[in-house]
Amino acid sequence: MSSSNRTVVRGGLVVTAADELHADVLIEDGRVAALAAHGSEAAAGWTAGNVIDATGRYVLPGGVDVHTHMELPFGGTFASDTFETGTRAAAWGGTTTIVDFAVQTQGHALREGLDQWHAKADAKCAIDYAFHMIVSDVNDATLKEMDLLVEEGITSFKLFMAYPGVFYSDDGQILRAMQRGADNGALTMIHAENGIAIDVLVQQALDAGRTDPRHHGEVRKVLLEAEATHRAIQLARVAGAPLYVVHVSAAEAVAELAAARDKNLPVFGETCPQYLFLSTDNLAEPDFEGAKYVCSTPLRPREHQAALWRGLRTDDLQVVSTDHCPFCFNGQKELGRGDFSKIPNGMPGVEHRMDLLHQAVLDGHISRRRWIDIACATPARMFGLYPKKGTIAPGSDADIVLYDPTAEQTLSVETHHMNVDYSAYEGKHVTGRVETVLSRGHTVIDRREYTGHAGHGQYTPRGTCQFLA
Numbered sequence: 001m002s003s004s005n006r007t008v009v010r011g012g013l014v015v016t017a018a019d020e021l022h023a024d025v026l027i028e029d030g031r032v033a034a035l036a037a038h039g040s041e042a043a044a045g046w047t048a049g050n051v052i053d054a055t056g057r058y059v060l061p062g063g064v065d066v067h068t069h070m071e072l073p074f075g076g077t078f079a080s081d082t083f084e085t086g087t088r089a090a091a092w093g094g095t096t097t098i099v100d101f102a103v104q105t106q107g108h109a110l111r112e113g114l115d116q117w118h119a120k121a122d123a124k125c126a127i128d129y130a131f132h133m134i135v136s137d138v139n140d141a142t143l144k145e146m147d148l149l150v151e152e153g154i155t156s157f158k159l160f161m162a163y164p165g166v167f168y169s170d171d172g173q174i175l176r177a178m179q180r181g182a183d184n185g186a187l188t189m190i191h192a193e194n195g196i197a198i199d200v201l202v203q204q205a206l207d208a209g210r211t212d213p214r215h216h217g218e219v220r221k222v223l224l225e226a227e228a229t230h231r232a233i234q235l236a237r238v239a240g241a242p243l244y245v246v247h248v249s250a251a252e253a254v255a256e257l258a259a260a261r262d263k264n265l266p267v268f269g270e271t272c273p274q275y276l277f278l279s280t281d282n283l284a285e286p287d288f289e290g291a292k293y294v295c296s297t298p299l300r301p302r303e304h305q306a307a308l309w310r311g312l313r314t315d316d317l318q319v320v321s322t323d324h325c326p327f328c329f330n331g332q333k334e335l336g337r338g339d340f341s342k343i344p345n346g347m348p349g350v351e352h353r354m355d356l357l358h359q360a361v362l363d364g365h366i367s368r369r370r371w372i373d374i375a376c377a378t379p380a381r382m383f384g385l386y387p388k389k390g391t392i393a394p395g396s397d398a399d400i401v402l403y404d405p406t407a408e409q410t411l412s413v414e415t416h417h418m419n420v421d422y423s424a425y426e427g428k429h430v431t432g433r434v435e436t437v438l439s440r441g442h443t444v445i446d447r448r449e450y451t452g453h454a455g456h457g458q459y460t461p462r463g464t465c466q467f468l469a
């Protein structure tokens with residue numbers, strides 16, 4: 001084998017969900033070929049055209065963010081990151097795979113939505129990408145199409161208990177989709193909020209003149225997240241289907257997941273950095289600044305964070321994704337001045353997940369291996385991408401991050417790479433920073449310089465959930 005298509009990453013601490021070892025990593029043709037203890041005879045014998053010095057660095061699997069919305073149409077506008085800008089920002093933050101949501105619009109086929117998402121993403125991405133499918137119209141034809149999509153590698157479908165008239169499905173439709181998933185192996189993802197009740201409270205708030213962004217948090221009540229989570233679990237039980245609850249924000253919803261998992265049900269939960277680090281205090285920021293933090297499920301009072309961290313430690317929550325769905329403050333969030341229900345829902349974050357979770361390691365919330373588990377390995381397993389993605393092992397794609405655990409940085413709109421005019425974490429100080437990123441062996445970030453290009457990222461069909469027997 002010529003050494004020109006080989007890279008060796010030498011001298012770092014390799015951290016995976018399972019292990020930490022001072023090892024050198026040999027990469028051949030875009031894949032991990034071998035690991036060997038640093039200083040061992042085997043590692044010393046490796047020759048390569050490219051040798052990367054990882055002394056003093058962590059060598060991590062690239063992050064796997066299984067919840068992004070590039071260019072999502074919402075509330076009369078579109079999420080401001082394209083696949084080109086959003087995946088570049090993801091790479092800057094040490095994420096090397098995203099799973100975005102293709103959208104079925106009501107009255108149209110799943111296939112049409114999927115084709116649209118390919119048209120948006122193909123030849124544009126800096127890192128590898130895959131799709132889930134948002135199902136907005138459960139009917140006989142849609143259910144048949146789901147089987148075909150599973151065979152093609154779209155193995156998860158998101159249904160909404162929220163947003164009546166847009167993405168909402170009623171319980172009967174959700175049950176039918178879950179039954180189909182029980183048959184075809186798909187994982188049903190649920191946005192668990194009681195959208196019908198929330199819409200009543202929205203109207204009552206607006207009628208009473210409560211129009212500021214903070215009221216978004218007040219009407220989207222904890223009880224209505226907990227109730228919907230409970231209902232989703234019962235529907236999944238009736239269907240005999242596995243369930244993945246997205247963007248869990250409330251302690252009471254974690255309790256529902258924990259109770260289900262105590263019964264050994266195949267129920268999984270995801271939370272996001274915004275629920276772990278931000279709160280209703282942000283939604284209450286004056287001069288309409290709270291609009292920057294409008295997302296659903298909403299930010300919660302700070303007291304909920306302890307339950308989310310505990311859930312991540314006890315495995316009642318398995319995944320941290322970003323739900324990256326950015327809208328600029330100017331021109332987009334402003335659509336809801338005077339009516340919080342018109343603020344496009346979503347927050348930017350794809351660039352900051354790995355760093356914020358590293359800070360959580362330093363703050364004592366999770367261990368270093370759990371960081372990699374919830375951000376890389378488990379999301380890859382959950383959505384049928386492991387061990388190609390999510391770990392560093394012979395045969396895995398060489399998606400590798402060199403991480404400087406001692407570098408200091410301050411998160412800011414001035415320095416981030418997402419296409420959005422504010423940072424939800426403006427001024428937040430974190431320790432640790434991505435230094436170099438390889439995607440299938442290609443250097444996309446080289447010592448804090450972007451060296452990637454649009455179109456490097458490949459569409460990646462997925463297998464089914466690897467947590468099911």
Ligand SMILES: NC(=O)NCCC(=O)O
Nearest residue numbers: 295296297323325345346
């Ligand atoms: N989360 C959010 O506020 N926007 C994106 C759509 C969704 O995930 O519900």
Ligand SMILES: [Zn+2]
Nearest residue numbers: 191246296297
């Ligand atoms: Zn959602």
Ligand SMILES: [Zn+2]
Nearest residue numbers: 067069323325
């Ligand atoms: Zn989302």
